[in-house]
Amino acid sequence: MGGLGPIRRATLAMLEGPPGASPPVISYEGTLYRPPSEARSLILQATIGCSYNECAFCAMYRDKRFRVRPLDELVAEIDWAAAQPGPEVDKVFLADGDALVAKPKFLLGILEALRGTFPMLRRVSCYASPQALQIRSVEQMVELREAGLTQYYLGIESGHDTVLEQLTKGVDAAEMIRVANKAQEAGVKLSTMILLGAGGRELSRDHAIASARVVNAIGPRFVSTLVMTPVEGTPLAAADERGEFDHMDPVELAAELREFVAHLELDATIFRSNHASNYLTLAGTLPKDKQRLVETLDAVLAHPDRVRFVPDWMRGL
Ligand code: SF4
Numbered sequence: 001m002g003g004l005g006p007i008r009r010a011t012l013a014m015l016e017g018p019p020g021a022s023p024p025v026i027s028y029e030g031t032l033y034r035p036p037s038e039a040r041s042l043i044l045q046a047t048i049g050c051s052y053n054e055c056a057f058c059a060m061y062r063d064k065r066f067r068v069r070p071l072d073e074l075v076a077e078i079d080w081a082a083a084q085p086g087p088e089v090d091k092v093f094l095a096d097g098d099a100l101v102a103k104p105k106f107l108l109g110i111l112e113a114l115r116g117t118f119p120m121l122r123r124v125s126c127y128a129s130p131q132a133l134q135i136r137s138v139e140q141m142v143e144l145r146e147a148g149l150t151q152y153y154l155g156i157e158s159g160h161d162t163v164l165e166q167l168t169k170g171v172d173a174a175e176m177i178r179v180a181n182k183a184q185e186a187g188v189k190l191s192t193m194i195l196l197g198a199g200g201r202e203l204s205r206d207h208a209i210a211s212a213r214v215v216n217a218i219g220p221r222f223v224s225t226l227v228m229t230p231v232e233g234t235p236l237a238a239a240d241e242r243g244e245f246d247h248m249d250p251v252e253l254a255a256e257l258r259e260f261v262a263h264l265e266l267d268a269t270i271f272r273s274n275h276a277s278n279y280l281t282l283a284g285t286l287p288k289d290k291q292r293l294v295e296t297l298d299a300v301l302a303h304p305d306r307v308r309f310v311p312d313w314m315r316g317l
Pocket residue numbers: 001002003004050051052053054055058059060061097098129130155
């Protein structure tokens with residue numbers, strides 16, 4: 001899965017060898033995206049782009065043609081990274097948009113090289129599109145997990161079928177639950193994302209409640225919310241230019257978030273709205289903090305004039 005500009009923060013970087021060494025030993029192709037929680041991870045571009053690349057809101061890989069990189073190039077990058085001074089690598093994120101779609105044999109090759117190189121390694125993660133989860137069997141995901149690929153980031157975006165269709169997500173809510181639960185069955189930690197504002201005002205409450213139902217049916221380790229924002233070059237931005245995108249304001253989005261949180265019934269899930277696209281930053285562990293989060297949002301809705309929402313100029317995409 002990769003995600004839209006709004007969903008995943010971009011980190012554009014190029015790691016170069018010592019002066020005079022050319023070409024750079026790790027050179028990232030195009031803009032590189034990773035989840036906020038992978039800020040301190042070694043990022044390897046196992047694949048380039050997103051094999052699906054259709055989501056209406058996502059600008060991340062529109063300029064890239066999907067391909068799987070040669071394993072020997074990645075092994076050389078791993079060796080190079082291991083030789084660099086600095087802290088020991090303990091987390092690795094496999095970019096780009098849906099590395100899980102690559103053949104298990106290829107991914108197992110990367111994982112073997114990582115395990116053999118970084119003794120402190122404790123987590124390897126990647127984005128997983130619903131389409132990648134459709135083609136991976138539970139047994140394959142178990143084998144990959146045992147080799148070290150223990151966490152996937154999955155953009156659920158919405159649990160409402162109409163909204164999912166408008167987003168061109170490629171799956172409906174029932175299929176989203178089915179494929180996500182394959183990963184759950186394989187023992188992989190899921191970090192899931194919901195897009196606030198994706199249904200506009202008309203579907204706001206239904207989108208919130210349906211999204212909570214889907215998250216409840218999956219029971220992921222993490223759930224986070226982001227705010228849908230049109231990004232240039234996407235069908236969503238084109239719809240916005242035609243005046244067809246319903247921009248919700250921060251108070252309306254807070255009401256939607258309140259409905260979403262109020263309908264969550266989870267046993268042990270960490271909730272965050274800390275992505276840069278959000279107007280409010282909240283965090284908690286569910287179910288322990290559910291009441292506090294709902295009360296906080298009720299207070300926001302009761303006195304929005306006293307709330308310091310993140311201004312648009314500070315929000316990221
Ligand atoms: S699955 Fe959709 S959201 Fe994820 S990277 Fe591909 S096009 Fe973007």
